[in-house]
Amino acid sequence: MSVVDHIDAYWRAANYLSVGQIYLLDNALLTEALRPEHVKPRLLGHWGTTPGLNFCFAHLNRVIRERDQDMIYIAGPGHGGPAAVAHAWLEGSYSERYPEVSQDAEGMQRLFRQFSFPGGIPSHVAPETPGSIHEGGELGYSLAHAYGAAFDNPDLVVACVVGDGEAETGPLAASWHSNKLLDHRRDGVVLPILHLNGYKIANPTVLARIPETELVKLMEGYGYRPHIVGPDHGEMMAALDETFEEIAAYRAGQADRLPMIVLRTPKGWTGPREVDGVPVEGTWRSHQVPLSGVRDNPEHLAMLEQWMRSYRPQELFEADGRPAAAVLEMVPDGPRRMSANPHANGGEVLAPLRMPDFRRYAVEIKTPATQTSEPTRVLGGLLRDVIAANPDTFRLMGPDETASNRLSDVFAVTDRAWNAQVEPTDEHLAPGGRVMEVLSEHLCQGWLEGYLLTGRHGLFNCYEAFIHIIDAMFNQHAKWLESSQKIPWRRPVASLNYLLSSHVWRQDHNGFSHQDPGFLDVVLNKKASVVRAYLPPDANTLLSVADHCLRSHDYVNVIVAGKQPVLDLFTMDEAIAHCTRGVGILPWASTDHESEPDVVLACAGDVPTLETLAAAALLREHLPQLKVRVINVVDLMRLQPPSEHPHGMPDAEFDTLFTTDKPIIFNFHGYPWLIHRLTYRRHGHANLHVRGYKEEGTTTTPFDMAMLNDIDRYHLVMDVIDRVPGLGAAEAHLRQQMADARLHARAYTREHGEDVPEISEWTWPH
């Protein structure tokens, strides 16, 4: 048999196994005539994309063998799950991971039955699928994942099949330009294969219906050398030989453009040509199951049998179900198999992050709340040394906000990745830079996901409001991690860390559109086993939290921290204790020592904490008898019951801290109901009054923003007066003073354009 015959045999076997997964419960090898009871009652899956995915697998295997190439495979249309599973089974890695799905007749039967079946496996390329780092359910992220995997893997080729429907999405459209940040010496290569099967669900695709000359220009405009390939083994072989030569030249620095492949195939290729009198193969009708009435319609049943037999299963499988030698001829060995490549199970290749001692970056503090630091700037020092200590395994992503978020210290040791033109006035641009900046939150997220899932580390810094742009991507990654945690052979990967800065309370150059703290709400909808949220109120707590997050595994950590000067509250030792506890009383700000407080002032987030402290100081001044307890919350999940989150605080502890019967005024960084949602089962909940962002904002001063949302010191004092039994009417004078102070503060901004200096320069007075 010739090479092309081997490839074809492999392809037919993969197609057979794919159809079998979608349709069959029994009679996997078609040893008898197909009967209705052999067919699944619910036919769930996507055939249309599958033969094309199998075609690519089959051909790439030849390249891997011939060139001993390290390669992983990303299937953009992850709904072609049967293809990835078939491939893993043929390569033997499926049975290695799941011995009960053995490489024989019984295993094939199990393989078929389990697909899209209750208690079985998902219909998509999921964490359950060996060799996968990409689910491909929500379309659009394949190419960004592929580049993420390629960075800092100089020997790797990431073959990435992009659906022509998928290519219409924004994230995918932006991803092509990832090549501008690729370093040919340090990074691997992505080979995009644009799969023009012509259709998405029920529509043709744009790229399949524009003139080919335009498509070629588009790809050239994106900086690639396109190779157009038809549905033909010979064409595909030739194109792959050429592209891998071009890749070799690029690696050797002899070419500056990488190739890509445009593969035209009929959607549902090799499936039923016509069903019930309408064309199916090569049309959108083959997207899911081309034959849907198989159990009831004898004609459909016969067509299914004929279709499956068209692959000539007797040539492909031994009588005992094992794949025939001819089929396996092109299958690579061991970790060279794409379904067993360790890069696609990132935890296997994960090197622990080398962490400098974060205490070295501590801000010296003598008296709390009397001096200020810019927390993210302090963190920049730590990140600089993390980058220096991990020159090949850590990257910092951001949509051109790294400097704006005041992390510029990192540029002392590295640059921004950039391989396009450089001008004399540019600073810190170079191939291989560890900072990845492009104005696309989608790319930052997608690259980082791909980088982490292939066993590396990183942090995404972003304006708080705009992180919502990747809500959906976050959801998908959290789901991936959640599923992975339950799969024994999936080794833990580094956590996905967000640093959200330029937050809702400190929008100076920008206004209402830049004010949204709601990412926390999105994050806390996901499983407690995956998500973590931290609001360090000063520089030293930020260092401690960041150290913890960077060392962690399999989580999504969200850190919200300001870049503007904030009061230093904790010495490093105190900060460590505070962050480890996750919540704590600030003794120096409290006046309830060795007694029950009259009121609890709780806070989370830097600006709310500042206002709470200022309110505590006002109370001490005006109501010296009042016993006030000030509590700061760094770790939001501590507020939940232990049954809801592993960080959850037992009721007894919560009751001791927050009391069960005293008013609690909680000043929160985000939307106030998030705190209610976390605490509604607590005993003290009925006494809890939360202040937070209530969607009021514009371009104005920091204190005016606080006042617009009633989180300011004066309003907090008013809240205390309104809620502490015995104050109320008795303190109407003080209440009025506070109301007047607000009016004065507002009027001052209207006149001077800035905050009253006593407010903006306020420090702890006691």
Added chain:
Amino acid sequence: MSVVDHIDAYWRAANYLSVGQIYLLDNALLTEALRPEHVKPRLLGHWGTTPGLNFCFAHLNRVIRERDQDMIYIAGPGHGGPAAVAHAWLEGSYSERYPEVSQDAEGMQRLFRQFSFPGGIPSHVAPETPGSIHEGGELGYSLAHAYGAAFDNPDLVVACVVGDGEAETGPLAASWHSNKLLDHRRDGVVLPILHLNGYKIANPTVLARIPETELVKLMEGYGYRPHIVGPDHGEMMAALDETFEEIAAYRAGQADRLPMIVLRTPKGWTGPREVDGVPVEGTWRSHQVPLSGVRDNPEHLAMLEQWMRSYRPQELFEADGRPAAAVLEMVPDGPRRMSANPHANGGEVLAPLRMPDFRRYAVEIKTPATQTSEPTRVLGGLLRDVIAANPDTFRLMGPDETASNRLSDVFAVTDRAWNAQVEPTDEHLAPGGRVMEVLSEHLCQGWLEGYLLTGRHGLFNCYEAFIHIIDAMFNQHAKWLESSQKIPWRRPVASLNYLLSSHVWRQDHNGFSHQDPGFLDVVLNKKASVVRAYLPPDANTLLSVADHCLRSHDYVNVIVAGKQPVLDLFTMDEAIAHCTRGVGILPWASTDHESEPDVVLACAGDVPTLETLAAAALLREHLPQLKVRVINVVDLMRLQPPSEHPHGMPDAEFDTLFTTDKPIIFNFHGYPWLIHRLTYRRHGHANLHVRGYKEEGTTTTPFDMAMLNDIDRYHLVMDVIDRVPGLGAAEAHLRQQMADARLHARAYTREHGEDVPEISEWTWPH
């Protein structure tokens, strides 16, 4: 003076006014030497993008005048707010809207002072800015908005400046292909002006640093004819003359490709060339305020004065501050002014939607819960006739899911918009089709926003899980509406309507990645004056809700409704009453007539309602003495107090319905804590137990999905036993029966691959 001199004068005036807004409190006309106290204490704004935006304005005005062209302007980098404001002031429309900001010296002073000033106006192109439909704070949506505005406005040209940073975003990258859905006879034209000022915040941009040959190919690949223009009046005039000739040819059907302009300008053009020894003009350093130390640093102050005087204000403004005639020579008249074009204040041109009587589409029902319909299919009939009745003012958007979401009846009267190649096997593709399908939720959202903000109507149908893709865009639109509601001259526009189907509980072909009901949480974070969420449980309630939403203004309406068969519960009259109330008891399912119930079973969403009804039936069978009240909630906002939302139910009504002391088992479509968040202040809240989606899922049967999340009938019965005083231990037998029924149901799926027929075919038995 020549035409170019007039354009230049206008441009200098706009630049002068822009710098003035960023810097000056006083001495607006520079009638005296600039002193520190004339300068704002906080310098907030973005200069870098502004001169380029002004340049485009100035040149487009000439075209408008010469061709009497209907045109609106979209500034992708909306942070160039000073430009849009300057323009409106020069054109006189600013003073028409805001008479106190008059077109004279005093008005100019106000104009300067108010910008980015507390109590003043935002720094971005905001709803406050006359002539704007695009805030441009969160970058990436300009071109989609522009196309949305152009659809069905055959005489309109939408000039759209795209930032070269913005062009790196996913949504923008996808937007170029919008031209594939444009109909040259029915639609207007978008003229994209890619503003290559070379930088984003602190980095160069990709498109400015790839070879120009590649950029040209990219634009040609997107289907445009690019015109490259340098920073020169003559080049810009020539390019505009050519492009408008090309546009005319396109309109006449004589050309099939539309032009676009690539405008290269130095960032911060005409600003300080060098500051403190480093280059500023033409570099990223001019992004915000090029001179930052003006109040303290006399050298900076002098540079500012010199910079402003470089525009020769004495030539541009009369002594009394009015713009000189030479400046205004190019300004169009009345509604031809881009800052006064009625399209940019959509409510002004809004025609009410012609609505067929939705009752005509009602499903006939005799006995509740004994027959099924596919709600979205029924809605499809209504939408078909809405489309037919409003052939030029209504569009249906979807990421290729319109058929999948079972709205295909619309194709009886219309097609999918498509002007690329058509094959014989295609169906329902045509230019001018009312259905807009491309695999990009971003484009669906962006087009619809642009379409609505220019005074038309529409609906976006989407898989529930993937609507998170546009969370951030939803946020921005909700903010836009909220601000607009407060601006008297902004007339109400049609609401943005979402139909979310293929929802979390009925993922058949897909699995975990397609399960996420959390968009509701995101939506309810926004202002009560803007957001509405409905969960109609059957076909007739869906019709009633949809009718209401389509007629409404200035809201974002979210409708979650299934496409799979669900039980018909309400006759049309009942449905109208139920939806108008927003919440109601189902008398036929309840057993508490004329007495207090022992337990309240509440539900929201189609599948949770089905399970609740089945639980009520089980309770009636097994615990006939138990008084059960079944309540269905359609309008989620009814659950909130009236202080929180205009739909909020008074406490007395809530208490009557839900009781203050009886257990309430609430079976919810989404994440359970959303119900707690809405009700935590209610008297009965301590007795409220919510079931909902708790992030458990995979590819499995519908009833298995319900069981995975404990929203199934059997679990609800167990919940009742656990919580109703007097049941508990006494009903341990029944409880065990329920647990066994779950085990049986699960085992059945594992064996047969589908649900127990008694469950999947269940109807109301009593």
